[in-house]
Amino acid sequence: MHQLRAAEFHWHFAQGIRAVEQELYIPGSLALLAGIETSIRLTLYQSKQNTFPFEQDLGTVLSNSLIRQARDNGLPIALLAFPGEADFADRLDTNKPGVRIVELRNDLAHGNVQRFVNRELGDSDAFFTPECLRELSLELLAISVAWSEALAMYRAAKSISSHQQEL
Numbered sequence: 001m002h003q004l005r006a007a008e009f010h011w012h013f014a015q016g017i018r019a020v021e022q023e024l025y026i027p028g029s030l031a032l033l034a035g036i037e038t039s040i041r042l043t044l045y046q047s048k049q050n051t052f053p054f055e056q057d058l059g060t061v062l063s064n065s066l067i068r069q070a071r072d073n074g075l076p077i078a079l080l081a082f083p084g085e086a087d088f089a090d091r092l093d094t095n096k097p098g099v100r101i102v103e104l105r106n107d108l109a110h111g112n113v114q115r116f117v118n119r120e121l122g123d124s125d126a127f128f129t130p131e132c133l134r135e136l137s138l139e140l141l142a143i144s145v146a147w148s149e150a151l152a153m154y155r156a157a158k159s160i161s162s163h164q165q166e167l
Contacts, residue, residue, distance in 0.1 A: 006155070009038040013148055020141050025133035026108070032137075032144045033105045036080065037062040039151055040070050046160045047073055062105045064091070064098050076150040082139055101143070104136070 012035030019028030041058035044066075060066045071077045071092070081088035082100045091099045098106065107115065116132045155161075 006039070006042065008042055009035050010148075012038060013144055016144065017141060020137045023130075023134075025130045025137040029104075029133055029137045029140055030108055032140050033062070033101070033108065035144060036101065036147060037066075037105065039147070040066060040075065043075065043151065043155060043160060044069055044073060047158060062102055064093075064095050064102055067092055067099065067102070075154055076147070079146045079150055080143060082143065104140070 012031050016028050016031030016035055019025075019031060022028075038058075040062070041060075045056070045058050067077050067080065077092075078088070080099070080101050085100050088099050091097060097103065107113070113128050113132070116136070117126050117128045118132050119126045121127075
């Protein structure tokens, strides 16, 4: 996280990692997703402006379109694919359906947990607990770590720095 040198989003990753390690899967996943989303949005903004956006809107939220913009600007977006998501590149080139990370962000940000409900005991005994997100959270954690490392190198190579770093 230190290599990112961007407090505007590195704390999302730091707090997300800490939450997942403490088995707080809902807030951990949400924080990691927010870190990925914000890191893309801020990096794209700073690559064009090379300034810190104190009041400006950073633009679109995490979507296939935003990830395509990141791809077109050379960000290492392949790292955002989940294990087994072989159709990531094909799905990215459309707006619907979203790639898995976009669908996950939308579901969790809006409280839609239906796809995570445990139905092992049958529909009449289906249930949701935060532990239903454990495996997904661990995958998201691995993606976030790889993404953070690659993004730090990208930002350094492009001389993109955070305003906080200059203080």
